[in-house]
Amino acid sequence: MAGFNQKNKAPDRRLHLAHPLWCVCMAALLASGSAAAGDLDTSTGPDGPVEEFSADYFACQDEARGMAPAMQKCVDAELVLQQRHMNDALGRLQQQLDQRSVSLLQASQAHWADYKNSTCSFHHRVNKSAMAPLEVAACHLDATMERAALLRHWQR
Known part of the structure; x- marks a missing residue:
């Protein structure tokens, strides 16, 4: 989910909250004890507020x-x-x-669900790593959290 850097017309490859790999990387970082849950700022994403992960997560x-198998259960x-x-x-x-x-x-909502499913399925199709199933699950999780934030935003 890289963006596009307007300044030099080069792809922007920085990870952000919407990127499925962000979730996997942060989960691994947390599991290693290198960061605490309180250190994460998941309050904003590229398209607005993003719901925070639960304490149980x-x-x-x-x-x-x-x-990976245990991490998959957490994401699920x-x-x-x-x-x-x-x-x-x-x-x-x-x-x-x-x-x-x-x-x-x-x-x-129906179009969003189709978009989410096809995007995450495509991600799985092009990602041949052993972590692909976990990254796909993270894709669904991130998209769902972003959609929930948007629905809450529209309530205002």
């Missing part, structure tokens, strides 16, 4: 100690939690809207 990643559990947060935000937003806006929101 950090504890799980710490217990995983960088082992966090995804379930973050999907619930996103669905709660979607429901609250729908209650604030007129019927036409609700229909547009539902169509937007």
Whole structure:
């Protein structure tokens, strides 16, 4: 998810919060004990506020100690939690809207889900590393957290 550096027209390859590898790298860093959960600023991403990971997620990643199967379970559990947060935000937003806006929101949500699934599937297709399944799960998690933040933003 590299951006484009307008100054020198070169790709911007810095990792940011939306990049699926960011989650994997930070999880490994936390598992190694090199950083504490409080050291992370997940409050903003490239497109606005991003929900923070749960305390259970950090504890799980710490217990995983960088082992991919255990890390996968942590990401999967966090995804379930973050999907619930996103669905709660979607429901609250729908209650604030007129019927036409609700229909547009539902169509937007369906298109977003298709986009997320195809983007994360493509990521898996082009990434041949042993960590690909974990990175794909992180892709779904990051996208879900960003979407939940956007839905909460629209509630204002």
